[in-house]
Amino acid sequence: MQAITQTPDGWLWLSTPTGLYRFDGVNFERRDQVGGQALRSTIVLPLHTARDGGLWVGYRFGGVSVFKDGNAAHYGANEGFPGGAAHSFTTAPDGVLWATSARGLARLDRARNRWIQIGPESGFNPTQSVWQVLFDGAGTQWVSTSSAVYYRRAGDTRYRVASPANMELASLAAAPDGTVWISNGVNANYRLSQTAPVPGARPPKPELPGSGMWFDRQGTMWLASETHVERMLPDVFPDPRQRITPDQGLSGLNPQTFFEDRDGNIWIRTATGLDRFRRNRITPL
Numbered sequence: 001m002q003a004i005t006q007t008p009d010g011w012l013w014l015s016t017p018t019g020l021y022r023f024d025g026v027n028f029e030r031r032d033q034v035g036g037q038a039l040r041s042t043i044v045l046p047l048h049t050a051r052d053g054g055l056w057v058g059y060r061f062g063g064v065s066v067f068k069d070g071n072a073a074h075y076g077a078n079e080g081f082p083g084g085a086a087h088s089f090t091t092a093p094d095g096v097l098w099a100t101s102a103r104g105l106a107r108l109d110r111a112r113n114r115w116i117q118i119g120p121e122s123g124f125n126p127t128q129s130v131w132q133v134l135f136d137g138a139g140t141q142w143v144s145t146s147s148a149v150y151y152r153r154a155g156d157t158r159y160r161v162a163s164p165a166n167m168e169l170a171s172l173a174a175a176p177d178g179t180v181w182i183s184n185g186v187n188a189n190y191r192l193s194q195t196a197p198v199p200g201a202r203p204p205k206p207e208l209p210g211s212g213m214w215f216d217r218q219g220t221m222w223l224a225s226e227t228h229v230e231r232m233l234p235d236v237f238p239d240p241r242q243r244i245t246p247d248q249g250l251s252g253l254n255p256q257t258f259f260e261d262r263d264g265n266i267w268i269r270t271a272t273g274l275d276r277f278r279r280n281r282i283t284p285l
Helices: none
Strands: 003-006 012-016 019-023 028-031 044-049 055-059 064-068 071-075 086-091 097-101 104-109 114-117 130-135 141-145 149-152 172-174 180-183 189-191 212-215 221-224 229-232 241-244 256-260 266-269 274-277
Touching: 003 044, 003 256, 012 044, 044 086, 055 086, 055 097, 086 130, 097 130, 104 130, 130 172, 141 172, 172 212, 180 212, 212 256, 221 256, 221 266
Parallel strands: none
Antiparallel strands: 003 012, 012 019, 019 028, 044 055, 055 064, 064 071, 086 097, 097 104, 104 114, 130 141, 141 149, 172 180, 180 189, 212 221, 221 229, 229 241, 256 266, 266 274
16 A cells, blocks of 8 residues: 545545545445546555545556545646656645655645645755655754755745755654654665754764654654564553564555545555554553
C-alpha cells in the first residue's frame, strides 16, 4: 500500500500497485471510480483528503485528480502540474494545497484553478525527485528531495538547504518539541538543522535507527524498521519502547505508510498486510 486517507463519510481509501481500494473496516473493495467519476488511471500513488472533503488522487504516470460531491477535476501539464509520478499532497496551515512529483514542487491556485510550480528563482532547485512537504509548528515549510531538504520560514519567499545534505533522504516528521526529522527510508533518522550544510562534509551519524518515523496526534513517536514497529513512550521507565514484530502478530516485514484516522486508530501497512493499533479499552486500577 502506497498511501491511506479517510474521507468525511468515514471510508478509508488505500492506494496499491493493483489499484485504488475502499475499506469500511471489514471489507476491501477495489474501485475504478469515485462518486461515479472514473479514475484517469488505476495505477495510483498519493492520496489526500482536503479540508473541503475532496479526495485527491495522484497517478504513477503523472497528473492528479480530485473527487468531490459526485464531480471530478483532473490536472496535468496543461494545468501546471509538474511532470513525472505524483508523490505527495499536503495542506498548509493557511489552507493552500501543495503537491510533489518526480519533477517538481507546486501549490494549487484555487482562484485560477491551476498549479503554480516553484522554480530556481525562489532558491528551490533540486536535481532529483521531490518527495514530501511538511509544515512544523512554527509554520516553516520543509521539502524533502532525494539528496537534500529545503526549508522556507513563515513569511519568507526563499528556500534554503538544511543540514544534513548530500545523502539519500526521504520522509519528514515533526516532533511536538519543534524538532524536524528526516529518514533515509532504510536504516537511519536524522535531526534537521537550519544551519547551512558544509560542502564535502561526511554524513553524520544517525541519531535513531529505523526506516521511518511518525508522530501521532498525542505527540507519541512511532519508529519503523525492517522487522518491527516501535512506539516510544517517554514516561515509561526504564525502557520507553513498545515493540511489535511478526512474532507478536505484525502482518509482515518492512512496515511503512503510517495513518491516524479520525477515531485515533493507527494504521500501518507492511509488505504483506495492514495493521491497526488502537488504545487498550481496559483501564488499570
